[in-house]
Each structure stands twice: as C-alpha cells, then as structure tokens.
Amino acid sequence: MPPMSSKTVSASRVTLADIAEGCGVSRATVSLVVRNSPLVHADTRAKVEAEFKRQGYVYNRGAANLRQGRSSIVALVINDLSNPFFAEFAAGVDEALGEAGYAMLLGSTSESVARQQAVLSSLMEHRPAGIILSPAEGSEAGGVAGAVGSGTPMLLFNRDMGGCGWDFLSMDNQAGARMATEHLLAQGHRRIAFYGGFQVSSSCRQRRLGYAEAMAAAGIAPEPHWLIETAPTRLEAARQVAALFANDPALTAAVAYNDAVALGLMLGLAGCGRQAGRDFAVTGFDDIPEAAVSVPPLTTVATDPRELGRQAARRLLERIAEPAQATAAIVAPVRLAVRLSSSPPL
Amino acid sequence: MPPMSSKTVSASRVTLADIAEGCGVSRATVSLVVRNSPLVHADTRAKVEAEFKRQGYVYNRGAANLRQGRSSIVALVINDLSNPFFAEFAAGVDEALGEAGYAMLLGSTSESVARQQAVLSSLMEHRPAGIILSPAEGSEAGGVAGAVGSGTPMLLFNRDMGGCGWDFLSMDNQAGARMATEHLLAQGHRRIAFYGGFQVSSSCRQRRLGYAEAMAAAGIAPEPHWLIETAPTRLEAARQVAALFANDPALTAAVAYNDAVALGLMLGLAGCGRQAGRDFAVTGFDDIPEAAVSVPPLTTVATDPRELGRQAARRLLERIAEPAQATAAIVAPVRLAVRLSSSPPL
DNA sequence: CTGAAAGCGCTTACAG
DNA sequence: CTGAAAGCGCTTACAG
Numbered sequence: 001m002p003p004m005s006s007k008t009v010s011a012s013r014v015t016l017a018d019i020a021e022g023c024g025v026s027r028a029t030v031s032l033v034v035r036n037s038p039l040v041h042a043d044t045r046a047k048v049e050a051e052f053k054r055q056g057y058v059y060n061r062g063a064a065n066l067r068q069g070r071s072s073i074v075a076l077v078i079n080d081l082s083n084p085f086f087a088e089f090a091a092g093v094d095e096a097l098g099e100a101g102y103a104m105l106l107g108s109t110s111e112s113v114a115r116q117q118a119v120l121s122s123l124m125e126h127r128p129a130g131i132i133l134s135p136a137e138g139s140e141a142g143g144v145a146g147a148v149g150s151g152t153p154m155l156l157f158n159r160d161m162g163g164c165g166w167d168f169l170s171m172d173n174q175a176g177a178r179m180a181t182e183h184l185l186a187q188g189h190r191r192i193a194f195y196g197g198f199q200v201s202s203s204c205r206q207r208r209l210g211y212a213e214a215m216a217a218a219g220i221a222p223e224p225h226w227l228i229e230t231a232p233t234r235l236e237a238a239r240q241v242a243a244l245f246a247n248d249p250a251l252t253a254a255v256a257y258n259d260a261v262a263l264g265l266m267l268g269l270a271g272c273g274r275q276a277g278r279d280f281a282v283t284g285f286d287d288i289p290e291a292a293v294s295v296p297p298l299t300t301v302a303t304d305p306r307e308l309g310r311q312a313a314r315r316l317l318e319r320i321a322e323p324a325q326a327t328a329a330i331v332a333p334v335r336l337a338v339r340l341s342s343s344p345p346l
Numbered sequence: 347m348p349p350m351s352s353k354t355v356s357a358s359r360v361t362l363a364d365i366a367e368g369c370g371v372s373r374a375t376v377s378l379v380v381r382n383s384p385l386v387h388a389d390t391r392a393k394v395e396a397e398f399k400r401q402g403y404v405y406n407r408g409a410a411n412l413r414q415g416r417s418s419i420v421a422l423v424i425n426d427l428s429n430p431f432f433a434e435f436a437a438g439v440d441e442a443l444g445e446a447g448y449a450m451l452l453g454s455t456s457e458s459v460a461r462q463q464a465v466l467s468s469l470m471e472h473r474p475a476g477i478i479l480s481p482a483e484g485s486e487a488g489g490v491a492g493a494v495g496s497g498t499p500m501l502l503f504n505r506d507m508g509g510c511g512w513d514f515l516s517m518d519n520q521a522g523a524r525m526a527t528e529h530l531l532a533q534g535h536r537r538i539a540f541y542g543g544f545q546v547s548s549s550c551r552q553r554r555l556g557y558a559e560a561m562a563a564a565g566i567a568p569e570p571h572w573l574i575e576t577a578p579t580r581l582e583a584a585r586q587v588a589a590l591f592a593n594d595p596a597l598t599a600a601v602a603y604n605d606a607v608a609l610g611l612m613l614g615l616a617g618c619g620r621q622a623g624r625d626f627a628v629t630g631f632d633d634i635p636e637a638a639v640s641v642p643p644l645t646t647v648a649t650d651p652r653e654l655g656r657q658a659a660r661r662l663l664e665r666i667a668e669p670a671q672a673t674a675a676i677v678a679p680v681r682l683a684v685r686l687s688s689s690p691p692l
Numbered sequence: 693c694t695g696a697a698a699g700c701g702c703t704t705a706c707a708g
Numbered sequence: 709c710t711g712a713a714a715g716c717g718c719t720t721a722c723a724g
Contacts, residue, residue: 013497015717026695031719039693056495061471062408063717067700073451073472081440082652087433094427094454098465103472105419106452108440119444125407126419126449149402151359263639293609295641306428361701372711377703385709409701413716 014055023051034059065127074316075105075128077119079136084288085305086134089157092309093132100317102129109136113143120147128152130316135159137201153319157312160202160329167319168329169312173203173285176301176334177210180255180283183299183336185218187344189253189281193226193244195265196237197257204232204257207285211255223248232257237264241272252280252345259284259291262298266341281342297339308332360401369397380405411473420662421451421474423465425482430634431651432480435503438655439478446663448475455482459489466493474498476662481505483547499665503658506548506675513665514675515658519549519631522647522680523556526601526629529645529682531564533690535599535627539572539590541611542583543603550578550603553631557601569594578603583610587618598626598691605630605637608644612687627688643685654678 016034020027025044032040033048040048051057065071076093078086090106097104105126107119116136123131130153135144141161148154155167177194184192194211197204208227215222225247230236237260244251244265256262262284266276274280277296284291284300291298315330362380366373371390378386379394386394397403411417422439424432436452443450451472453465462482469477476499481490487507494500501513523540530538540557543550554573561568571593576586583606590597590611602608608630612622620626623642630637633648661676 016719017717027717028696028719029694032693035719041693044693058473058495059471060412060473060717062473063412063700064719065700066406066409066412066702067717067719069700081437082430082434084428084430084433087430088428090452091427091454094452098453098468101468103469104452106436106440106450107444108437122444122447123449125405127404127406127408149404290636290639293636293640295639362703363701373701374703374712375710378709381703387709390709406701409716410703411716412718413701413703415716 014057015060016057018055019048019051019057022055023047071127071129072102073105073126073128074102074313075107075123075126075131077107077109077116077123077131077133079109079111079134081106081108085286085303088305089134089309089312092306092311093313094309095306096310096313096317100313102317111136113138113140117143117147120144124148124152130154130320132157132312132316135161137198153316153323155312155316155319157308158203165327167315167327169308169315169332170203170206170330171303171308171332172334173206174210174213176285176303176336177207177255178214179210179334179336180285180299180301181211181214182217183338184253184255184281184283184342185214185220187253187281187342189345190218190220191226191248191251191253192220192222193228193248193251193254194222195228195244195254195256196230196240196261197232199229207255207257226251230257230261232261234260234264234267237261238268238271239264241265241268245272253342254280254282256282256284259286259288259298259300262300262341263290263294266294266296266298277341277343279346281345283336283342287337291337292339294341296341299339299342300337301334302337303332303334360403361406362403364401365394365397365403368401369393417473417475418448419451419472419474420448420659421453421469421472421477423453423455423462423469423477423479425455425457425480427452427454431632431649434651435480435655435658438652438657439659440655441652442656442659442663446659448663457482459484459486463489463493466490470494470498476500476666478503478658478662481507483544499662499669501658501662501665503654504549511673513661513673515654515661515678516549516552516676517649517654517678518680519552520556520559522631522649522682523553523601524560525556525680525682526631526645526647527557527560528563529684530599530601530627530629530688531560531566533599533627533688535691536564536566537572537594537597537599538566538568539574539594539597539600540568541574541590541600541602542576542586542607543578545575553601553603572597576603576607578607580606580610580613583607584614584617585610587611587614591618599688600626600628602628602630605632605634605644605646608646608687609636609640612640612642612644623687623689625692627691629682629688633683637683638685640687642687645685645688646683647680648683649678649680 016030020030109116134157141164230240284298287300287302291300362376366376455462480503487510576582622628630644630646633646637644637646
C-alpha cells in the first residue's frame, strides 16, 4: 500500500520527473511545457501546469543551463558599491537584465587589482553568459584576460584598458569637462585650473582634454601648474588646496575632476580664506546627491548612472546574442547642472 | 593522425575529462584534486594542476552543485539599491559572502510587492543556498513564503513580517529614537514631535516606541498631533511641514523618522519662517553621507550598514550550515551623531 | 504531439 | 591512492 505522502511537499525537491509521473506524461513533455513550447496540446499543458502547482515545482535553471550549454547569469564586477554612482549603475544593470530574464551575480573589488582577479576567477566558475566590469584602478588587460578567458563576452565600464576586443561604455568625459570649462569662461573666468584626479586614469585624461580644448578655443594657454593631481577623494582634495595657489594666487576658478574632489576643494578653500561661489568658482563631475545640497550648491556635470547601467546591460546582451559583431566604444552624453558654486569672478 | 589542436584552447570548454585524459588519470582523481582532497598523491596533484594551467581549465561550479545537491550562491533581495544605506548593506553582505566562498545573486524590488514576488521566484530557480531579503513595504509573509518555499533558509532585514520561522536582523530602532529624544530633552526641549514615516512599517512603530519611552521617562505625555505621518521621502516631508505647526505652533523640536525626512523637514521649516538648528531642533536616523554636509549638519542616529550586511551574511551562513537551529531576532546597536541641527530651544 | 535514450560536467559510492 | 559506473535535473535528437 503506497504511503499517503506528497500532500505536504518536501522542500522544493520536486523534479520534472515527479511532475511527469504525477500526471502520466513523459519528462520530455513536461520540459516542453515548462519552456512554453507550442508543440504540446492545450489540455496536456493545463494538466501539467496544474501538477506544477499541486507539487510546488521550482524549475532548476542550473540543470537546464548545464544541459543546454548556456547561461542565464550575467556577472557585474564593480569597484565600489558604496559609491552612489556605481550603486545607481548597478541598479540600472539589474533592471535591464531582469527584463531580459537574466539574473545578476555581483562582485566588488574595493579598487584592488588583486581582489579583482580573485573575484573574476570565482565568478567565472558560475559560467556567466557575460561580464560587465568596471575595472579597478591600475587594472591591466593581460591579468583580466587571463581570469576571464576569451570565451565570455565582456563589457568594460568607465575605465578602458587598451582595446582587447571588449566593448567599452563610458560617459562623455571630454565633452563634460569642456562644457564645465566653457561655462566658467562664459562667466568671465580666465585663470582656470583643472583640479584633482590621477593623470594615469583614462577618465582624468579625457576630462583634461576637454578642459584644454575649451581653454584653447578661448585663446588661453593653461600654465602647467594649473593642472593639479590629487587622489580622487574629498580628503586629499582638501589637503592639496594650498598647492593650488602656491604658484598662482590669481586663479579664480577650477574644474574639479569629480564631485568628491570639488567638495574637498570647497572645504579647503575656506582654509585659504576663500569662499567657493563667492571669490572662487568650482565645478564638479558626477552630480552625486550631495552636490545639490552642499554649501554653496555645486555646479557639476550630470550623468545618469542608472541609464548607463541599462545601456551597459543591453549592449552586453546584444553581444551575447551575436558574439561575432565588431567591438564598440559607446560614449554616453552628459549635461551641465549649473548651481551657485560657479559664480562670475569678483 | 591526430590534429595538432588544443594549443590555443577553445574558449573554456575544457572539462575535467579533458584534464584526466591529458595527464593519464581518471576523472575521479582530477575531481579530488580540484577539491583539495588529501587522498591524492602530491606528485599526481602537481601533474594535474600543471594540466589545469596548460589547458586553461575553469571549474564548473554549477555542475558540481547539481551533483552534490547544494549551492554556493546566496541571493540578496533589496528594495532599493540606489539608497546608500542599502548599497552599503549589500557591500557588507558581499564581503562576508565572498570570504566564505559564496557568490551573491542580487535582485531589487523598487519597493514593489509584485516585483518582489517575481524577483524571488526568478532567483529561486537558481537554487540559492539561502536568501537575504529586505522586504518591500507592504510585504506579506504568505506571499513571500509562497515564492520561497520552506526549504531555503532566509533572513529578513530591516522589516519583519510576523515570525514565520525566519531569522530577522534589524538595527535597534527603538533605542535609536530613544537616544535622539533623550538628547533633545537634555537640550531643554519639551514639546517634541515625532515626524514622518508610515505607521504601518515596523521600523516606524519601533522608533515611535523609543520616542514615547523617552518622553514618558521625562514625564511628558506627547499630544496625539505630535505624531505626524508622511511618506519617508524628502519631498513629502517638506510638504507636510505646515501640518506640524497647524495644531501646535509651540513645538520646538522633532525626531524625524529618518534622514531623508529630516532633510525635507529642514527645507520645509524655512518656508514656515523657521530655521533648523536655530529656532527648531531636528534629529534624523541613518546618518546618510548628506547628513554631515547639510546646512545645518544633521544630528542623527548612525548605524553601520556595512557591518549590518556582514552580520546578515554570517548569520545566514550559520543557518545554512545548521538549518534546524532556533530562529533568532538580532538587534544591532546604533549610536547618536550629534551635530548642529539639534540646538537648545530659544 | 509523446516517449525512450543519451548526455551536459561534475561527484559519489564501490572496488581495487 | 585510483578507476569504472551511476546519477544530479534537465534537454536534445530521434522515433513513433
């Protein structure tokens, strides 16, 4: 006599075979139902679906992927999730991935190249269909390629690593810095510094390029000491403010590498007896939430990180669908949010 | 004649069998090597590991998990990644999970119960070893249980849903609000409102409780209209400020539900001819980055969301290791960050 | 439209 | 310490 079991279902151990047996069809048929194949008769489908409910069936996508030799996972590797810019980016990636039926595996590197290698290797063991990587500062193409291999489509975000056949998405750093500089020029500033960031980073180079472009167009040749390098953090930016005026006390404005640097700069200005937005103009880059509420509110180049995330995911999915297509470098537009920190010179 | 292939390895299609064949051992042996079994001879291990390198082998954790009937993935489901509090929390979860060799599958719900159901169901198909869920506003235990089943350990974060045999981790809302209220009382305030949040949310109820406790201890019976409900957003908080003074223009301070509400409240005060930190004291909750740089800087209850994330992950991993143990409600301590927004009354 | 058999890449007993 | 066989839960041809 069979036991009166399977009324209470044992924790999601229900398999396709159980369903098949439960309603008297083959496993193949159940498999077709689960994947919405039109081959199966409506009555059969209904019967099978009722059995799904009854037994509490949960599809095992891992098993399916193993058999099919594909994957419904995309890995996102980010330097710093606690940076709101990347958090928004991740939210955008998740959004677009979810729509396409992919799940997102997330890893973070804390800007450490060593951790990045470890995280990439570990994520690869889950056989993602593709990877979105925002490279840690100082990443090298060789190391990353070694961890990822050549079989997994990858899209680089924010920092390029020398065309290794990967797609690359970034915001238009050059145009952004150009817009910020042009804005300051339009306010009547002439002696404008470019403040902060590491020269080695591609985003810093691009922003400096935009700055130089605008200055040149205005017929101004920036002095070498108008270019000040600092770690891209608030604290470091605040510390270096003295260096800004050491060589040229007549500077009246600065295009900061990013908002963190700009906020640090504004803080440091006070220590030099100057006040941002009053006797010195500052612009930032990123438009982090704080920018709108700082004192004074910070004029900055606004990007839409969530939209960037969506774009990154969509582009990667395209490549997953068609791996052979040519590699692309996508540049997303930016806009200037003008606030009080960028007033005309005295 | 065999082809001279396999010099350039075809994109990570290398399997254990290839390695076994490549160095003349059985697949079982290679499997033992990959899992660091002490059973295998050092020479054999070295030979196999050399072959890993040579062929560029990547372990397929999905296949291993399928066979072993376990999982090395944990799913994190969060209401809003663009909220820095949750982003930090996620970073902490990721950190602790990584240390333990787990990968993190991330989903976000945008505070939508419907999306939460969809996300949970979708993530379950990847057979996570456990789930950390920060429930969307209005979640019900039944729905969540339906999507997750009873076989997967789950830890709830931040919002409880009526003891369904799940672990629950939250910060000490009650103590935090009590501390904030006591601080205002110590400054000499008596007519103190509790401002913002939805009464239905457990965190709001707990904070109100802490507020009431401190008031009672000071011998003050809060008037009913000192409790003002608003959506927990800056905008809504700013809009409702008039309501605050409609019934009682003599209020001198408010304990705000969280920092967003507090910042909105401070904004709205200006519209009523008052100034936070000068003729009205405000405290917040969360210590978001903006709190330190707002004008005036916001006194607030600081939590350490990254540490909360680590704790959540560690607790979940414990339960995964030992599913039978009793369910726990973990309350993480908080501290008060005193700043200028909470000055004494005029 | 449905069923029996083989296989995805791994691990697990079970012998040796 | 190593090997041959079976199986995790699914899908894929291939017959019917």
